[in-house]
Amino acid sequence: MSRKNNTAGILAGLLAGAAAGVILGMLYAPEEGKETRKKIKNKANDLKDQAKNKYGEVSEKVKDQYSNISSTFKETASSVAHTVKDGYDKYKDQIVSKTADVVKNVESELNDLKK
Template sequence: MFFKSMIEDVLNKREQERKKAAAKGATTGLTIGAAIGAVVGLLYAPKSGKETREEIKEKANETKVDLKLKAMDAKDNLSQKANETKEDLKTKIEQTKQVVNTTKEGLKKTADDTKKNLEETKEAAQDTKEAVDKTQNDLNKMNNNK
């Protein structure tokens, strides 16, 4: 049950990360589409060539800065998620180790108790055998004396 819960947690986190990545991809696509649209709009605008080139250059620089900021943000988010996942895994590993150690201790105690019970049973069986042998000898003596 513990391992199932741990696996479900990891899978849920992966699904959340996948959805966030898809949303970021859509945002990036919209940004690039807007930039392309702006460039096309500028190319067909009734302005001088120099003005149009300046606007294209300005928009290209804005888009470049915007993309750099988005890349840095994505890198930071990815790094943060990696650290969170690493810490979650460390916690899960530590919990698993504790469960394993507790189980080992329980099994060792059970084995020790079973060994002790077996020894006591052997002793009781030996005592019973000796009592039966003594009783048999006593009966034989009584039958011989008759």
């Protein structure tokens, strides 16, 4: 998560720096105030559109990463569940078999003692 926050912070910083640079450049340019304000408004709209586009791109990347992570997690959880189930079945059968052997041995010993 911190990497995503860093990327978003860097992106916001770059956009803010670019906007500030453009505005300062326009304010110091030797043009009429009306023309300067028009340029600032147009540039602000351009920057807003760029920010929306970048937000959409970053949002899609995050969704894709989440989808990949979610899919990988589900596959891993399923694999672990199958491994545990297979191990349980394997050892259950062995325990049942060994228990049956022990019961036979105990019965045999008891029968020998009765004789």
